[in-house]
Amino acid sequence: MKTRLSVVAATLLTFVVGLVAFGMQPAHAAAGFTVANGKLYDANGNEFVMRGVNHAHTWYTHQTSSFANVKALGANTVRVVLSSGQRWTKNDTADVSNVISLCKQNKLICVLEVHDTTGYGEQAGAATLAQAVDYWISVQSALAGQEKYVILNIGNEPYGNQGYATWATDTSNAIKRLRTAGFEHTIMVDAPNWGQDWSFTMRDNATSVFAADPARNTVFSIHMYGVFNTAAKISDYLGRFRTAGLPIVVGEFGHNHSDGDPDEDAILSYSQANGLGWLGWSWSGNGGGVEYLDLAINFDPANLSSWGQRLFNGANGIRQTAREASVYGGTTPTTPPTTPPTTPPVTTPPPTTPPAGKSCAATYSIVGSWQGGFQGDVKVTAGSAAISGWTVTWTFTGGQTVTQSWNATVTSSGSSVTAKNVGYNGNLGAGASTTFGFIGSASGTNTAPTLTCTAV
Structure with missing residues (x-):
């Protein structure tokens, strides 16, 4: 970890790819990695x-x-x-x-x-x-x-x-x-x-x-x-x-x-x-x-x-x-959360097939819960035509709030939440998907909301 760095505007240089066949096995067998x-x-x-x-x-x-x-x-x-x-x-x-x-x-x-x-x-x-x-x-x-x-x-x-x-x-x-x-x-x-x-x-x-x-x-x-x-x-x-x-x-x-x-x-x-x-x-x-x-x-x-x-x-x-x-001996995901969810994971039903034209559908999942909080994931899927952007909206009914998010720009107004794509995940081909997630607070019943997805 550095303690200081002078940021210099870098111009992308041409990267020379070597002709050496680096896919070959090591020159001699190693004892480990x-x-x-x-x-x-x-x-x-x-x-x-x-x-x-x-x-x-x-x-x-x-x-x-x-x-x-x-x-x-x-x-x-x-x-x-x-x-x-x-x-x-x-x-x-x-x-x-x-x-x-x-x-x-x-x-x-x-x-x-x-x-x-x-x-x-x-x-x-x-x-x-x-x-x-x-x-x-x-x-x-x-x-x-x-x-x-x-x-x-x-x-x-x-x-x-x-x-x-x-x-x-x-x-x-x-x-x-x-x-x-x-x-x-x-x-x-x-x-x-x-x-x-x-x-x-x-x-x-x-x-x-x-x-x-x-x-x-x-x-x-x-x-x-x-x-x-x-x-x-x-x-x-x-x-x-x-x-x-x-x-x-x-x-x-x-x-x-x-x-x-x-x-x-x-x-x-x-x-x-x-x-x-x-x-x-x-x-x-x-x-x-x-x-x-x-x-x-x-x-x-x-x-x-x-x-x-x-x-x-x-x-x-x-x-x-x-x-x-x-x-x-590991062949599966590493250890689960030390604090297990207090309720089984909640997932909205899979979306129906998105209609023709520029459209999208979204599914909401609660993938982890702890006292006073939870992690939510949302999967966005384009319809039968490619899209260049998407917006997902929902309204919480149990007093939940979003405290942190990633892979989307998320804003809230009261119980209403709006999530919009960021620069790198708005363009989706027909039938393609992307995900975003968030950390939320919850003090009562953490019911999954109904989502609306709008594509452009």
């Missing part, structure tokens, strides 16, 4: 999609219960902040072993990262990628034999907005040093520019960096904050990696930031539609004016922030989409 066809596979050969959070362990080493709490909320992965000793107290071999043990006890995949590299070239005292490799070699005994459960993220946001031209060379050299030292783990590499790659340095050099790994077992990580404030920017950046057959994850992102307003709904919906992993920033303990990025307030899993509710309980969020890694 592998990469093929731009996808990540676990040691059993099953595709694995990260759905998890970042945890600032190095600053809160006593918060060991966080691993169990994150798991109980449904996550399948935790990215753990470690220090190599350049800027903060070094996490020694014993501590790294304990972190891995906590991940395994709670059936979480562990992404371990060195945070001291953050903003190198712009941040005073930041470590180099070479120093990060020195650290990994110094704690290698804790990592040996853990390839099934651990992904090694060399260094967090390894360059700021200065000196990043050497990112590709330095990253390639770091990967090769780790392989020479005997590391067989999947390696994750972060983008420069405080992780946001507005210069497209990682994007345009990813082909050569991937080829530098003798094991062909490297995953790229982009951090999405204010630079990624529209669905178009998000889909363009991630889509170019997909086209190139290169594995990409969103290693950090938030719902807001001091450098701008990221489009978290688009990040989540695009990732879900395209099988890309992500890790939200961050579990708890943020400071420096970005305390609003805490998912759990004061490390309390029963006191989620609005960001936490969105990430864990919202559409395309962790509860809906996370699958436990098969190395732990």
